[in-house]
Amino acid sequence: MAARTDTRSEAEGLAPPVIRTPDQRLxxxxxxxxxxxxxxxxxxxxxxxxxxxxxxxxxxxxxxxxxxxxxxxxxxxxxxxxxxxxxxxxxxxxxxxxxxxxxxxxxxxxxxxxxxxxxxxxxxxxxxxxxxxxxxxxxxxxxxxxxxxxxxxxxxxxxxxxxxxxxxxxxLEPAAPAKSIEVAAEETGVLPHPLSELVGREREVDSLVTALTRERGRLLTLTGPGGIGKSRLAIDVGNRVGTDFPGGVWFVDLSTVYDAALVPTAIAQSLGVRNAGDGPLMDKITTALANRKALLVIDNFEQVLDAATTLSALLAAAPELTMLVTSRTLLRVSGERTFEVGPLGLPALTRRTDVASVLASASAALFVERARAVKPDFEVTAENVEDVARICIALEGVPLALELAAARIRILPPATLIDRLDRGLALLAGGARDLPARQQTLRSTIEWSTQLLREDELLLLEQLGIFAGGFSLEAAEDVCVTPSGPRVLDLLETLVDSSLVRQQDRGERPFFTILATVREYALEKLADRGQLEEAGRRHANYYLRESRHAKRMLDGSRQADWVARLADERDNLRAAERFWLDHREWASAAEFAWNLYLYWWIGGHLGEVRVWMDEVLESGDELPDLTRAQALYFTGAITFWQDREERIVPGLTESARLFHAQHDRSGEAFALVSLALAVLSAPEPDMAVAEADLEKGVDLFRQAGDRWGEAMAFVTRGRVALMRQDLDGALACFTESLALTKLQRDDLGTAIALHHLGWVNLLRGDPATASAAFDESLAISARLGHVEGVAYGLEGFVGIAAASQDADRAGRLLGASESLRQQTGLYNARSFSFHEQAVQPIIDGPAAAVFERARAEGHDLSLEEAVSLALPAAVVRQRARTNMVDAN
The missing domain is CATH 3.40.50.10140 (Toll/interleukin-1 receptor homology (TIR) domain)
Structure with missing residues (x-):
């Protein structure tokens, strides 16, 4: 999950084959x-x-x-x-x-x-x-x-x-090396891997590596103007020091974050800590980092300087934590060490400027490398060497400015390029005088680059600034308005060629990003045209329509694909929701959240959704019944085991009533099932009331044709049967749930049903059938990136090991599950597992010392090692062989 070199031990015998995720497929x-x-x-x-x-x-x-x-x-x-x-x-x-x-x-x-x-x-x-x-x-x-x-x-x-x-x-051959399980993760802080080498920063890299690894500076801030190369330098340093931070090197991108209160959310997202709404997020982050020697590379901090105290609090709570921060200004907190990132070295203009001396300068080396990316036959010769040197000097060695200029070398030879630069920068020199000198250079270079665009290309660039974090081709084509004639795709190609927009590989879909400095410029120009509000509304409307489509796709066979697709767009999803909230358009805000319910759940974002819906409910405005029903559901169903009498039960009761009034059968059923869970969580649960709500919920789901909801309701009915010690009734409910999810080809629902089937079969004394169910449930959760499901899967195998009195294996798996829950913020969530009662006989028996020692060792397992330990190789081989036959 982190950008680190994991030391993965090989499982005994043949380990299971790699499980690949939507963005890690062959x-x-x-x-x-x-x-x-x-x-x-x-x-x-x-x-x-x-x-x-x-x-x-x-x-x-x-x-x-x-x-x-x-x-x-x-x-x-x-x-x-x-x-x-x-x-x-x-x-x-x-x-x-x-x-x-x-x-x-x-x-x-x-x-x-x-x-x-x-x-x-x-x-x-x-x-x-x-x-x-x-x-x-x-x-x-x-x-x-x-x-x-x-x-x-x-x-x-x-x-x-x-x-x-x-x-x-x-x-399957006996001599084959063991393979590890790859677990999907929607949010990871893996450091980016640029396609090109870092140029001209050898001294800076060595100094920073020393500061982080030998001098143990725990808060190191790289300062300098935009475009000077702070982010690129920090990424390279982070990749260099990975082995010195066994707790992981994590990248926190704040380029789309402008509210200091959202910095914990960005850090949690990078660490893989889930905000399930079951406790303060900062507590979860500090728990995840408390005992880990880890490095956070935090990028673009200048726009959230008020969050500097948040970083100080994390450093105080996690004594082994180190931070490498990039910012245009100092954080000004105790313990901060600063490193100013300057421009690249410039060539010297002399009477007899020669090629070798010019290329020896870092700025010229970068310019030539980027120029060759667009014009492979570009060479510095005796005829053009002075022009190349003058380009580097005119741009003051600012890396981003050099890259933007180099992108034009495909159509402009150096002599023409420097002539246009001289005229363009001179023309623009009168603006932005409140910016630092090198920031003026970069801004002028960006503006010069845009002046070389046609009007329709410039209009597109400005509108692309409305996207947060990146965008797909489909989104750009829908949100951006271009003059009749050219397609967005044609215009976008020019922007990519000009290095103003960057293309990324996101599996099946073209995906694009804009550097923060270019995005700032684009948004400013869009505002100057008076089109910022209009573009923001088109953006929010597009993602609202996407959410309606996603709602239909998330509970079917393409669930994993859509979870990955939405993960790519998560910054845009947040921006769209923020638009509806800021404009007090509560119906759109609630509908948007409701449509993506499954995504928020799988990705661990329900805590954020609850905050949004609290804002809706506390607005003081009169809300449509459906909007209030949806908002009440999110504020009640997420933490149904907390404050049952004071808030949760009344809120869910009202939610069900309002859904009923709107003839929304699925919504009413969801509220009733959650209400039943809240009732069952009471110190003295009212079984009759809970069963009546569940029975009605199942009937409503059937009337609505909502198989996914019906399947989840059967899981809850099965849990009620377990509470009554009715194992046969529970088995029937979980089997019915599995049949429904298989019919839908719904991965999440299948994993949940299989997990419960595993426990009921183990309680019935059938560990072999239970093991097969836990195995398939865990593998699906790993592939889907549903970390909570992975934790449950590990706990299922704790029960299997405990049933056979294997204290060592049970301890290792329990330690791994506990560590996973701590590191992902899932330790406060209501547990749907029976592993605690399963291991109690071991804890009370003669093997307690063996169990506790193994439990401590399990805390040190990587997630992939833990999953590989849990999954029985023989079952994996048989399942994979069956899947291959089905595929053919």
């Missing part, structure tokens, strides 16, 4: 020229997605020759190479011996290769003919011909399925 790199085979590429993509694999393609912008660094990085992250060839060999860049098409093949020597050639071919390029001949002569590639896109899709789907089956069978 990646299939598809190589082809983009001037032909468009239908075939669409067919290939569809075939790959049908197998729930991730296609890696260069569809966006359809560049005939993407930068070599880009497709090299994509290849490094891919697992299978698929080559599609017909007649064209592709463009050969100046100074290169082969086309990008052949270069992609050459850069993937170790990947399994599936090669498909379209026939007939009337005029195949000589270069492609030679490449195909070379491929035929190797023995590491499958080689097939096709004639239609449909035939290609069938071939790819069949070949990939066969390849995966063969790979899996090889993994």
């Amino acid at each position: 990646r299939i790199f598809v190589s082809s020229t983009l001037r032909e085979l468009a239908p075939e590429r669409r067919s290939a993509r569809a075939a790959i997605e049908r197998l729930h694999l991730a296609p890696v393609m260069f569809e966006l912008g359809a560049r005939p020759h993407p930068p070599r660094e880009l497709y090299r990085a994509y290849l490094q992250q891919s697992h299978v190479f698929v080559g599609l060839y017909w007649e064209r060999y592709g463009w050969v860049a100046p100074g290169e011996a082969v086309s990008g098409l052949e270069d992609e093949y050459n850069l993937a020597p170790t990947l399994p290769k599936l090669i498909y050639i379209k026939e007939p071919a009337e005029s195949r390029d000589a270069g492609l003919t030679a490449l195909l001949a070379r491929i035929r002569d190797t023995d590491n590639a499958s080689f097939k011909y096709f004639s239609t896109p449909e035939e290609l899709g069938e071939l790819i789907e069949a070949d990939l399925a066969t390849m995966l089956a063969e790979t899996f069978e090889r993994s």
Whole structure:
């Protein structure tokens, strides 16, 4: 979960295969020229997605020759190479011996290769003919011909399925190395891994590494103007010191946070601490960090300086914690050490300026590297060396300014570029005089860059500033208004090429980000046009419509995909909700929260939702009945075991009544089921009232056709049966719930039903059936990224181990579960597990010392190690073999 080097012990025997998550699926790199085979590429993509694999393609912008660094990085992250060839060999860049098409093949020597050639071919390029001949002569590639896109899709789907089956069978051989379980995590503070090397900062990196690891400075602030390279430097240092912080190196991005009160939320999100609304978030964070030697890399702190005391409080509560903070200004708290990040070194202009001396300067080295990313044949020569030096000097060595200027080298030679820069910066020099000198340079460079855009491209850039954290292509196309004619995609390509917008790989969907400094500029210009409010409303409306679509998708077969998709958009989701709240449009605020209920639950965000809905209820405005019903549900159902008589039971009772008045059967049923849970949590539960509410809830869910709700109601009815010691009745309820979730192909509901089936079978004296149920439930929760489900799964296996009197295994698993709950803030949540009573005989018996020692050791297991320890290898092998047969 953290950006660290985990020391994972190998499980005895064969460990289970990797469980991959929506953003960690097997990646299939598809190589082809983009001037032909468009239908075939669409067919290939569809075939790959049908197998729930991730296609890696260069569809966006359809560049005939993407930068070599880009497709090299994509290849490094891919697992299978698929080559599609017909007649064209592709463009050969100046100074290169082969086309990008052949270069992609050459850069993937170790990947399994599936090669498909379209026939007939009337005029195949000589270069492609030679490449195909070379491929035929190797023995590491499958080689097939096709004639239609449909035939290609069938071939790819069949070949990939066969390849995966063969790979899996090889993994079952006794000599195969053990593999670890990869657990999905919606929020992680993993440090970004830039595609390019850090240039010209060797001295700074060495000094900072020393300060963090040898001098043990616990709060180190990197200061400097925007665009000077603070974030890039901090990320590189964080990656360098990972082994010195066994508790993890975590990246906290505050670029979209402007309220100091939300800093704990951002830190919790990075640490994976869930805000379930069951206790103060700061308490959860300090508990998670209390005994860990960890490093927080906190970026863009200048916009939340009032939260500096929050950092001081965390440092005081966690004595092994260290923080590396980037900020344009000092934090001014005790214990702060500062490091000013200056510009890159400049070349010297002399009477006889030579190439070697100019390239020896850090600013010129960065400029040339970024220039070659867009123009691979760019060289510094005796003819242009003075112009290159003057560019670096004019931009004062500010890295972001150099990158923005270098992006123009593809169409402007250095002499023209410096001439335009000289005129542009001189023209802009009169503005923004209240900014520091280098900030003026960067701002002027950004403005100069935008002056090179067409009006429609500039309008798009300004509107993109409304997005928080990043945006998908679909969102940009919906939210941004462009003049008739050019598509957003066409305009966006220019902004990417100009380095004003950056493209990221997010699995199946193109995803984009804007640097904080560029976003600030864009929002300011949007406000100057008087369009900020209008753009904000289009943004909020888009995500409200998305939430309505997500509501339908989150309880079905694409649940994991949509959880990952919404996780990418979480900053935009918060921004949309904030828009509705700030504009006192309570109905939209409540509906938006209600539509995404399952996402908030799985991601551990219900605590935030409760705060939002408290704001709705405390507004003093007259609320529509449905809005009040939804808000009351969130404020009551999240913590139904707290303040039952004073607030929860009356609130949920009113929520059910209001839902009923609006003829919202599902809403009423949810409120009734939560009300039953609250009643059951009382010191003296009223079983008759709870059962009546549950019976009515099940009936309402059936009338509404809400299978997911019905399945959850059956789980609750099964728990009532367990309280009555009716094991057969509980088994029937949990079995019915599982049948409903399987029918829906709902992962979360399936995991919950299986967990309860595991316990009822264990209580019935059938540990083998119980183990199989816990196994599948834990694996699903790990794949889904439902950390609470993973904790429950580990506790289920605690019960299995305790039943067989395996004190060591029971202790290790319990320690791992306790550690997971502490580190993710789930320790206060109402528990739906029976492990405490299962281990009590061990605690009271002669093996207590063995159990407690193992329990302490379990606290040190990584999450992946704990899951690998829990899952029985034999069951995993059988399940995986069955899944592979189903896939084929």
